Amino acid sequence: MSTPTQDTDRSRAPRVVVVGGGPGGYEAALVARRLGADVTVVERAGLGGAAVLTDVVPSKTLIATAEWMTIADRAPELGIRLDGITAPGSIAESGVGSLVRHSIDLAAVNARVKALAAAQSADIRARLDREGVRTVLGHGRLDGPSRVVVTTADGDEQVLDADVVLVSTGATPRVLPEAVPDGERILTWTQLYDLQELPEKLVVVGSGVTGAEFAGAYTSLGADVTLVSSRDRVLPGEDADAAQLLEDVFKARGMTVLSRSRAAGARRVGDRVEVSLADGRVIEASHVLFAVGSIPTTAGLGLEEAGVRLTPSGHVEVDKVSRTSVRGVYAAGDVTGVFPLASVAATQGRIAMSHALGDAVKPLSVRGVSANIFTAPEIATVGSTEARLTELGVHYTVSTLPLARNPRAKMLGVRDGFVKIFAAEGTGTILGAVVVGPRASESIFPLTLAVTHRLTADQVADASTVYPSMSGTIGEVARMLHRSAD
Known part of the structure; x- marks a missing residue:
């Protein structure tokens, strides 16, 4: 035409x-x-x-x-x-x-x-x-x-x-030629919603955001889950402290995490699947999810x-x-x-x-786009990561507090999570932040405003927070970043 x-x-x-x-x-x-x-x-x-x-x-x-x-x-x-x-x-x-x-x-x-x-x-x-x-x-x-x-x-x-x-x-x-999905036992994330029964044993290949989210969800639902990660930890592109905390939580809930393990393929054997790893190991399971x-x-x-x-x-x-x-x-x-x-x-x-x-x-x-990983606990981020700031040679200060000290978290029985804020040395401008905890996707918003509008830690600290509230930890971390005038 x-x-x-x-x-x-x-x-x-x-x-x-x-x-x-x-x-x-x-x-x-x-x-x-x-x-x-x-x-x-x-x-x-x-x-x-x-x-x-x-x-x-x-x-x-x-x-x-x-x-x-x-x-x-x-x-x-x-x-x-x-x-x-x-x-x-x-x-x-x-x-x-x-x-x-x-x-x-x-x-x-x-x-x-x-x-x-x-x-x-x-x-x-x-x-x-x-x-x-x-x-x-x-x-x-x-x-x-x-x-x-x-x-x-x-x-x-x-x-x-x-x-x-x-x-x-x-x-x-993305589909691997050595693991073509059949929609029944070898799955992509678009095919999970046709399952009628909880997988007896689920192997999740890929420890990025999608793999971590589904591995965590199916573990919580009661499945026996093995997460295969080609890297040294889950969520390799995320804040190292947040990723380590989540991996520890996964393991505490019974998930098996295989680090530095690369999947080479998968094949169906009757009503089971065999997931082959690059080092020659074979994992037997009822289902495998590829999130690569x-x-x-x-x-x-x-x-x-x-x-x-x-x-x-x-x-x-x-x-x-x-x-x-x-x-x-x-x-x-x-x-x-x-x-x-x-x-x-x-x-x-x-x-x-x-x-x-x-x-x-x-x-x-x-620069001011916030993102969230919907695991339990959630991981929300905005602005520059600590790894990126280090790579660029930016002079920054960092302050962190665990949620376990937060009174609202204690009331709710929440132990896992933290708030971390990065601020520029000298000016105190907030460069980035990480929130790990329940509903972190909601708590990150004030820090998104701070990064978007180049607010300082002092400006965030000056804003009132409800007591008791999870957001109170954000204000407290911001106060910790205050530096008195010379």
Whole structure:
């Protein structure tokens, strides 16, 4: 197909076609509509994309269920008796030490997980409909920089002309040739929600964020979990103190962590699997989950044919306002490889439409982006890591306090966690922070504000905190960073 000549009628609303209905796509669509554009979203799986249907929403729903189990473990020390509960799937007192045995109806858990994901997708679809955004279900590909061809499930094609195209197609789980998923015993994280029974023995390959989250969740749900890490510790890219604390908690809960162990493959043997390691060891299990990264969904989109440059890793190359190498074509989200977070994808999408449609725009800055690992305890971070500050030769001071000293934490039976803040020497400007503990994803916000607006530790310390509260430790750590004037 040839590229159509652009319509020069300035009275016509600009035509925006968004390929991919995840956070980057649907947030971009809403901004484009507010700015008066004619907007169509092309989505193959369903509104919300992988973030809603197979990734963020389902995984965090599962993890939230598992979190109730870790809370229940603290019941005896709080003086709560759990005997006499006989409802199916309920928690029953084991009588073994202070541990509480759990009974999980995984089929019911996963049914709820998928129902919530579908409901969230429907809510997004309804919002776009209310705002006047058209939705086309099918596979979209570029035919030049100003035309998108959509192939529907029944094979029909629809051609959409566009003044602006946004590509927000996300990423898919990386698959090892030696461990091709079968959806039953050898799994990617998108396939876990079809399990009807809790795995008897689950091997999780990969100790990054996804691997750690699922390994922790299934341990809490009652599965026998072995985590295979090719590095010397779990979460190798995260704060070393936080990663070590989490690994210690994992082991205390009964998880087996195999450090410096690289998986070479997996094969199914009847109703079991054998996971082979590079050193020749073989682990037998009922299921194996491979969480070994993801690859950008750029194949088959016509990007390179349209002149869009890709990075060596296959991601779409973009600048700070989400422009690609082709005028009028933008990209947002995991497909760009900028920062694999739904919040960043949404920001990129909003920036792209504001720039494309002539609204005021502030280029993307990831300096103040906060991230969270939904383990138990959670690990939330913002700003520079300690490793990065050391690498850059930045002169900084650091202050840390364990949550075990916090009165609110004592009341709740919380022992594991800490608050750590990095501040520039001399000025006291907060450069980064780590919060480890229950709901760290909520507690990191004031420190995100501090990093974003370059507040000093003294300014944070001056703000009042509720007593007793977990956030009180943030204020206390900030006060510890105060240096009297010379």
